[in-house]
Amino acid sequence: MLATRLKDALELIPKTVSEQDGQDSVALTQGNIHEALAAARRLSDVSPKLQTVPVRTVHHLSCTGGTLVSKCIASMANTLVLNEVDFQSPIPSRNGFGNFAPTDAVSLLRQGDNDVGAEEIANLFADTVATLRHREWRRGRDLVLRDHTHSYFLWGEEVRDGPTMKEILETRFPVRALVTIRDPIDTFASIVKNEWHTHFRPSTFDEFCRRHLLFLKSYRDVPIIKYEAFVSQPKQIMKEICRVLELDYFEQFTGVFDSFDFSGDSGRSSGEISPRPRSEAAEALKEEARASRHYSDLISETGYTPI
Amino acid sequence: MSVISFDHPTLAMLRRLSPPKVLCHITEAPWGLHEYAGFGPEKVVLIGNADVDAADRPNLTNGGPSLMTRFSAVLSDESREQTFYTASLGRECGLINPAHLTSIWRNLSEIRREQVETITLDELLAQKIEAFSNLAEPNWLIIDSMPVAPKLEGATETLKTLDVVVARCLADEVFKEELEMATASEVLSTLRDSDFTYHEDLSGSHPKLRYLLCTRSIIGERSRANAHEATIARHNELEDQITRRLEHLDELERSAKRLVLTENNLKNLQQRYAALAEENDHLNGQLSLIRQQLDHALELLHGSDSSAETETGVTK
Numbered sequence: 001m002l003a004t005r006l007k008d009a010l011e012l013i014p015k016t017v018s019e020q021d022g023q024d025s026v027a028l029t030q031g032n033i034h035e036a037l038a039a040a041r042r043l044s045d046v047s048p049k050l051q052t053v054p055v056r057t058v059h060h061l062s063c064t065g066g067t068l069v070s071k072c073i074a075s076m077a078n079t080l081v082l083n084e085v086d087f088q089s090p091i092p093s094r095n096g097f098g099n100f101a102p103t104d105a106v107s108l109l110r111q112g113d114n115d116v117g118a119e120e121i122a123n124l125f126a127d128t129v130a131t132l133r134h135r136e137w138r139r140g141r142d143l144v145l146r147d148h149t150h151s152y153f154l155w156g157e158e159v160r161d162g163p164t165m166k167e168i169l170e171t172r173f174p175v176r177a178l179v180t181i182r183d184p185i186d187t188f189a190s191i192v193k194n195e196w197h198t199h200f201r202p203s204t205f206d207e208f209c210r211r212h213l214l215f216l217k218s219y220r221d222v223p224i225i226k227y228e229a230f231v232s233q234p235k236q237i238m239k240e241i242c243r244v245l246e247l248d249y250f251e252q253f254t255g256v257f258d259s260f261d262f263s264g265d266s267g268r269s270s271g272e273i274s275p276r277p278r279s280e281a282a283e284a285l286k287e288e289a290r291a292s293r294h295y296s297d298l299i300s301e302t303g304y305t306p307i
Numbered sequence: 308m309s310v311i312s313f314d315h316p317t318l319a320m321l322r323r324l325s326p327p328k329v330l331c332h333i334t335e336a337p338w339g340l341h342e343y344a345g346f347g348p349e350k351v352v353l354i355g356n357a358d359v360d361a362a363d364r365p366n367l368t369n370g371g372p373s374l375m376t377r378f379s380a381v382l383s384d385e386s387r388e389q390t391f392y393t394a395s396l397g398r399e400c401g402l403i404n405p406a407h408l409t410s411i412w413r414n415l416s417e418i419r420r421e422q423v424e425t426i427t428l429d430e431l432l433a434q435k436i437e438a439f440s441n442l443a444e445p446n447w448l449i450i451d452s453m454p455v456a457p458k459l460e461g462a463t464e465t466l467k468t469l470d471v472v473v474a475r476c477l478a479d480e481v482f483k484e485e486l487e488m489a490t491a492s493e494v495l496s497t498l499r500d501s502d503f504t505y506h507e508d509l510s511g512s513h514p515k516l517r518y519l520l521c522t523r524s525i526i527g528e529r530s531r532a533n534a535h536e537a538t539i540a541r542h543n544e545l546e547d548q549i550t551r552r553l554e555h556l557d558e559l560e561r562s563a564k565r566l567v568l569t570e571n572n573l574k575n576l577q578q579r580y581a582a583l584a585e586e587n588d589h590l591n592g593q594l595s596l597i598r599q600q601l602d603h604a605l606e607l608l609h610g611s612d613s614s615a616e617t618e619t620g621v622t623k
Contacts, residue, residue: 075568077571077574077575078572078575078576078579140579250568250575252571255567256565256567258564259561259565259568
């Protein structure tokens with residue numbers, strides 16, 4: 001009788017008392033039942049819910065309308081968006097003061113320690129996210145990280161090695177991820193307009209498509225939202241985004257999203273969400289697209305209509 | 308025959324200060340290139356009621372203008388039909404009835420009169436400058452044909468480009484109502500309104516006729532430039548004010564949007580709090596149950612320990 005009652009009681013208590021306390025699981029036996037009682041009392045102070053709180057991540061290549069989508073996400077109820085995050089980004093800072101980066105822990109670490117490895121940076125990143133996640137959880141806010149995917153897939157001689165942001169975070173937290181994409185023709189035309197195609201070699205449309213495919217492969221299991229669908233039906237698609245990221249939807253976001261001032265705003269400058277006609281530059285990519293080996297694969301993968 | 312001596316010392320000085328690049332000469336008297344020999348305008352535009360426009364004629368006279376163009380037109384303050392009088396003295400042909408000028412020229416008589424369509428100097432020059440690429444806006448103007456005041460009234464744009472104006476007019480003592488627009492006081496009034504300063508009379512052919520020499524007023528020019536600068540400064544200041552106000556409006560709009568977000572966040576937090584409170588109540592209920600069960604278990608354990616001690620006589 002006693003054993004049954006105790007067993008029932010013990011099953012109601014999670015094995016891990018508290019992540020913050022740093023304590024290991026407390027095995028309840030008749031020998032340490034006093035400790036068990038104390039643990040049960042501590043449970044009334046520290047909620048185990050934090051363990052289940054996800055970190056949300058959004059991933060998209062440059063010039064895909066990502067800033068617009070991110071601003072809209074930031075307009076959702078009690079949502080904090082960290083814009084264009086990549087602790088491993090090889091893109092140098094453009095503050096005009098050389099290595100001066102007093103608020104940038106990664107730059108400071110790299111300056112001081114030549115031997116710092118990617119894994120250590122990844123740990124620093126995860127620790128930082130853990131701190132922020134706890135902070136925002138206590139404040140009742142949901143944390144969203146907008147990945148600076150350009151740094152990973154569209155910078156340098158080859159796509160970067162090593163774990164993606166999502167893979168790093170998944171080792172520590174539950175992650176809800178979302179990928180947004182745009183028609184590759186329009187995307188590349190806009191990238192060229194901004195002269196960002198020079199960030200990778202060769203700076204061709206075919207190479208862009210190859211890297212785009214690698215990006216999609218890296219996030220194969222992640223829900224994808226198309227920019228074109230978003231600008232056509234922003235409210236409907238935003239509800240879907242909120243469902244994926246587990247955010248509280250805010251109906252009036254279309255009227256207030258432009259109050260956020262995010263970096264990466266390469267294209268749209270108005271406060272209106274609506275489809276736009278294809279640019280002449282995009283039309284001019286027709287021949288290059290037809291000659292591209294990876295474009296057809298990308299079209300098959302994304303479901304866009306070939307140009 | 309020239310009635311103006313281009314050797315006049317003031318004209319010579321003005322010629323150096325403001326070389327006559329394009330000299331516009333309005334006259335009904337016969338003029339030739341040689342009249343300007345030694346004075347040196349680059350181009351001369353002659354305007355009078357000649358039968359046809361003359362083609363450009365190259366300069367064959369040393370020291371004269373490189374180009375002389377004659378346009379047939381009768382100038383006035385506006386385009387309308389008016390009576391043009393041909394007088395027995397060529398210079399007095401024009402819009403004044405010769406009968407009104409007999410106090411000056413006793414033997415002056417009307418040869419014929421005709422209805423003509425007048426045009427303003429501004430309009431004529433605008434047409435001709437557009438049509439003839441080698442023409443430009445004049446910087447000297449000689450009006451030899453009375454009445455001058457209506458011609459100046461139709462030349463407000465041309466006056467802006469002029470540095471020197473010579474105007475033939477009646478001395479005021481011969482004023483008659485029908486000659487008012489030909490008087491010196493009327494002409495000077497019009498010129499002063501356009502920032503010209505009267506310097507002196509050039510020698511003329513009759514004591515009752517005057518050749519007024521006027522130049523652009525440096526003071527007027529300067530005050531106009533100052534006024535222009537002040538206008539620009541005021542304009543810039545207003546632009547800055549508008550920019551600042553627009554930025555302020557943007558900031559207010561942004562603040563209003565942030566307020567909407569904050570209000571929604573607050574509302575959402577209240578909902579989350581209510582949900583958490585409900586969950587907390589549920590968890591507290593569960594914890595109470597656990598505590599009761601554990602307390603009960605402890606009591607049972609204490610009870611069994613006491614029994615054991617009683618049985619063995621050993622106390623921990």
